[in-house]
Structures are given as C-alpha cells and as structure tokens.
Amino acid sequence: xxxxxxxxxxxxxxxxxxxxxxxxxxxxxxxxxxxxxxxxxxxxxxxxxxxxxxxxxxxxxxxxxxxxxxxxxxxxxxxxxxxxxxxxxxxxxxxxxxxxxxxxxxxxxxxxxxxx
Amino acid sequence: xxxxxxxxxxxxxxxxxxxxxxxxxxxxxxxxxxxxxxxxxxxxxxxxxxxxxxxxxxxxxxxxxxxxxxxxxxxxxxxxxxxxxxxxxxxxxxxxxxxxxxxxxxxxxxxxxxxx
DNA sequence: CCGGATCCCTTGCGATACTG
DNA sequence: CAGTATCGCAAGGGATCCGG
Numbered sequence: 622x623x624x625x626x627x628x629x630x631x632x633x634x635x636x637x638x639x640x641x642x643x644x645x646x647x648x649x650x651x652x653x654x655x656x657x658x659x660x661x662x663x664x665x666x667x668x669x670x671x672x673x674x675x676x677x678x679x680x681x682x683x684x685x686x687x688x689x690x691x692x693x694x695x696x697x698x699x700x701x702x703x704x705x706x707x708x709x710x711x712x713x714x715x716x717x718x719x720x721x722x723x724x725x726x727x728x729x730x731x732x733x734x735x736x737x
Numbered sequence: 738x739x740x741x742x743x744x745x746x747x748x749x750x751x752x753x754x755x756x757x758x759x760x761x762x763x764x765x766x767x768x769x770x771x772x773x774x775x776x777x778x779x780x781x782x783x784x785x786x787x788x789x790x791x792x793x794x795x796x797x798x799x800x801x802x803x804x805x806x807x808x809x810x811x812x813x814x815x816x817x818x819x820x821x822x823x824x825x826x827x828x829x830x831x832x833x834x835x836x837x838x839x840x841x842x843x844x845x846x847x848x849x850x851x852x853x
Numbered sequence: 854c855c856g857g858a859t860c861c862c863t864t865g866c867g868a869t870a871c872t873g
Numbered sequence: 874c875a876g877t878a879t880c881g882c883a884a885g886g887g888a889t890c891c892g893g
Contacts, residue, residue, distance in 0.1 A: 630776070633844075635771050636843075638840050641839045646764065671747075672751065723758070726757050726835060
C-alpha cells in the first residue's frame with residue numbers, strides 16, 4: 622500500500638461494494654440472476670417457479686431493471702403462445718463468481734442455522 | 738451429476754442464494770459488513786462515516802440484525818464517553834470472499850457506467 | 854458517543870383481476 | 874404465456890429530539 626492509499630483508507634472498496642449493490646439491490650434480484658445463470662436460458666414462468674415466493678409483478682419489475690442495467694438479455698420467441706427467454710448478457714456473466722460464492726455460502730449457512 | 742441431481746435441476750443452488758440473501762438483505766447491510774471487514778475493528782461513528790447516506794437509526798437497526806445473526810460482534814469500550822466497537826465474528830469472516838468479489842466487481846462496474 | 858423513541862411521509866410488494 | 878393495472882396495507886427509512 623502506498624502512503625496515499627493509506628490515507629484514503631478503504632473508502633474506495635466500500636464505495637465499490639455500494640456501487641455493486643446499487644444494481645443488485647432488490648428483494649429478489651440476486652435470486653433471479655442465479656436462476657438465469659444456472660440454467661443459461663430461462664423463461665419467465667420458469668423463473669417464477671425457481672424463485673419461490675416471488676409474484677409475477679415483482680419478477681416483471683426486477684427483470685426490467687436488470688435489463689436496463691444490461692445484466693440480462695430478453696428475447697421474445699415466436700412460439701404459440703408467445704414465450705420469452707432470459708439470459709445473462711456478457712456483462713451479466715461477470716457476476717457468475719459472486720453467484721457461486723453466495724450459493725456456497727448459503728449452503729453452509731443453512732447447515733449452521735438448521736444445525737445440519 | 739447424478740440422475741437425481743439432474744432431476745432436481747438447480748433448485749438447491751438457487752435456494753442457497755436465497756438463504757444467503759435472507760441474512761444479507763437490507764439496503765445497507767452489505768456496505769456495513771464491508772466497512773467492518775476492511776478495517777477489522779470499527780466504531781459506530783466510523784461506520785456512520787464510511788457508509789455514505791446511512792442514518793444512525795438504520796445503522797443501529799441493521800447492526801443489531803447482523804449481531805443477532807452472529808455475523809458481527811459488538812464490544813462496549815470503557816472509555817469516556819463510551820465507544821462501541823464492531824468486528825466480524827469468525828462466522829462473519831466467511832463472507833470475506835464475497836465482499837472482496839463484490840468490491841472488485843463494483844470497481845469494474847463503475848468504469849463501465851461512467852465510461853472509465 | 855451510542856443509540857432509542859417518535860413522527861410521518863414514501864416505497865415495497867402481495868393479491869387480484871385483466872389484456873394481447 | 875407474459876406481462877400490465879389497480880388497490881391497499883405494511884414496512885422502510887429520514888429528521889429530529891432525547892437519555893445514559
């Protein structure tokens with residue numbers, strides 16, 4: 622660490638975490654991303670099923686936000702009736718490590734709170 | 738992957754992410770953790786400063802939740818006036834990897850949205 | 854310095870129903 | 874199937890003041 626970095630403390634890292642959460646914040650956002658991430662391609666109703674407890678209203682809303690932030694790509698398939706496919710964008714894929722870590726931590730955490 | 742795991746799909750991982758977010762969810766929680774994490778020990782007023790925008794009410798509330806979930810340890814120092822020190826518990830430390838990843842991603846993300 | 858208590862406005866978000 | 878529209882309660886969360 623240079624002298625300058627010492628004076629700054631860890632403000633930069635903490636702000637970075639805040640920046641990340643700015644895009645990821647939302648009751649369901651990270652679960653939605655992980656659903657799409659693990660399946661590669663996923664339809665609206667599939668995600669609705671993966672993420673237990675979410676309503677279609679919230680799914681629609683948070684997917685839209687993720688799309689605006691370029692983390693998720695939306696493709697309308699020409700089926701009858703229409704179906705819509707979601708997948709991570711190139712950029713969204715850069716979150717893969719974080720999702721995997723969260724998943725691993727969550728599995729360990731469940732063991733801790735349930736006592737196994 | 739065994740046949741059984743294939744049938745289950747990725748439900749397990751997605752639920753794990755959900756479990757993790759159960760403890761980490763909150764507008765400020767992850768920023769608070771990162772502040773404590775990067776400094777090792779941190780006092781109330783310091784965190785109040787690190788996490789820009791947070792109010793003392795919210796800091797107090799979310800710290801309490803983190804304490805209940807055994808992620809953070811609270812120590813009252815016998816100074817005059819009193820000061821209180823927060824640090825990650827052993828268990829809280831297991832989040833370090835996630836915090837680092839989020840920080841790294843946040844730094845990259847800032848470059849993307851500000852165009853450098 | 855570290856919070857708790859109160860006040861009060863804003864937002865989240867679930868339920869339900871409806872459309873292309 | 875993939876959403877949108879509307880309603881309405883509950884929670885979020887800021888500001889301010891207070892007490893140990």
